Amino acid sequence: MTAGSWVLMSLSILKNVKLADYTSWIIGGEAEYFCLPTTVDELKEALQFVKQNQLPVAILGGGSNVLVSDQGVPGMTICLRRFSEISTEIKNDRIYINCLSGTGKSELLKVFLKNQLAPALFLAGLPGDVGGGVVMNAGVAEAFMPREFMELVDAIEVMNLDGEIKKIEKSELNVRYRHTDGWQPDIVIRTFMSWPLEKDLSILQKVRDANKVRLSKQPLDMPSCGSVFKNPEGHKAAQLIDQCGLKGFRIGDAQVSLKHANFIVNLDQAKASDILNVILHVQKTVLEKTGIQLTNEVVKLGQF
Ligand SMILES: Cc1cc2nc3c(=O)[nH]c(=O)nc-3n(C[C@H](O)[C@H](O)[C@H](O)COP(=O)(O)OP(=O)(O)OC[C@H]3O[C@@H](n4cnc5c(N)ncnc54)[C@H](O)[C@@H]3O)c2cc1C
Structure with a gap:
């Protein structure tokens, strides 16, 4: 342990970490406290530290839609980009996907691509994590299927500052253009998604073409x-x-x-x-x- 870091049970908490390194704008001052939990237990440890020290909390996913102040962020910044795990199950002609919120959208894309399913085209070129996709209800202008992230989602799981976990069905959420409400002030920790197993054999080519279009625009x-x-x-x-x-x-x-x-x-x-x-x-x-x-x-x- 150094003067600027704490090791809890298994999680390291750092002081004065440059947040520019964690944003796609490569801009921003320092987090007063910073951690990168990888599991639900580590996230709980982070929140215990927050509670004991009465700190404000900021959540960072992939950092691809945030402007971080030059003065930095007071309190604890919990960066979820290593909070990643994905599993799939195929049942009754649907694929069911369960993942931790720090799972990259690119990992999700791989699942849809492997199964030759339409959401691969939607996800191609969408940066950031699954949690950021839920919170921002990330979407595309093109007439793809789906066009908004929440169309993939059946339910989410959230953790409150006491470390308690609750499942919220999509019907209980208020899903709007580029925004989802109804989960705050907790942290989105898990997302349950599903999609019909209707194969599109040309999906890989469509993804390649869409990537070319994005690159040109x-x-x-x-x-x-x-x-x-x-x-x-x-x-x-x-x-x-x-x-x-x-x-x-x-x-x-x-x-x-x-x-x-x-x-x-x-x-x-x-x-x-x-x-x-x-x-x-x-x-x-x-x-x-x-x-x-x-x-x-x-x-x-x-x-x-
Ligand atoms: C090159 C480029 C292209 C892009 N194209 C698109 C596009 O086509 N469509 C589109 O909609 N967006 C686009 N974006 C924006 C961005 O990628 C999306 O909004 C993305 O969904 C944000 O995810 P993130 O993990 O990076 O979230 P972050 O930027 O890390 O966070 C965004 C907000 O969500 C909160 N948050 C993140 N995760 C959680 C969580 N687990 N629990 C609670 N709060 C959380 C953060 O506190 C913050 O308020 C683009 C960005 C870039 C850089």
Whole structure:
């Protein structure tokens, strides 16, 4: 044990960990306390530490939809990216998938691809973890089947700060565009999914083609968090931003992507404050020129 770390029963808790290393924007200050639980018991240990020390808690999945403050995040940041386990069962012409919330969407994609099922196409190119997919109800614009993550989900399991676990059926959740409610303030720990076993023999080719299209339309070679703004009803955020002449608009190293106007990319050393100022400028300009208010899809962690 060092001055900046604690080893509980089996979990290490670290102090002052740079969160930029855990986000797809590669931006953000330090977590005051940080841990990477791999099992349900380790997550419980983390929460006991939180309770004993009366710390606020922030949850990080794959970090592909968060803007972490330059001032960092006070209290405990629990990063779930190693909280990963997936199992499948085939019964009555359906595949049933049960996974811990830190399981990567890419692992889920492999299951659907192996079984030649349509959700592989939906999941191709969706970064982050399964838990982040549930919380954000991640979705795609294309007419794929499914189009939203929660279409795959039957139920979730959550853990509260006392380490108690409860199952919530999808019917008890409030599923909306890019957001799921009804599980807060707990932590999503497990997801139960199922899909009919209707094989699509050309699914691999469709995934390859979709990946090519994404590569041509999105700046996947640069750090980003995907689409920054939700699409306002009846509009596409990217089109509105483009129409307002904002492609390429830059503050510091934060720039509205030249390739996809709803992406803000980190050119090199962008700070969270640069990204936020670009967001505010885009919102103000779009509102002034079109009368439409853009709202954030990306979630802020820490103080802004
Ligand atoms: C290149 C790129 C392309 C993208 N394309 C798309 C796209 O096509 N469609 C789309 O919808 N999104 C897209 N995104 C955004 C992002 O990948 C999704 O929103 C994803 O589902 C977020 O998952 P995550 O694990 O990274 O969540 P994080 O970014 O880690 O977290 C997001 C929010 O969920 C909370 N959270 C995460 N896990 C849990 C949990 N287990 N329990 C409680 N709270 C939790 C966090 O606290 C945070 O508030 C893209 C991002 C990138 C970088």
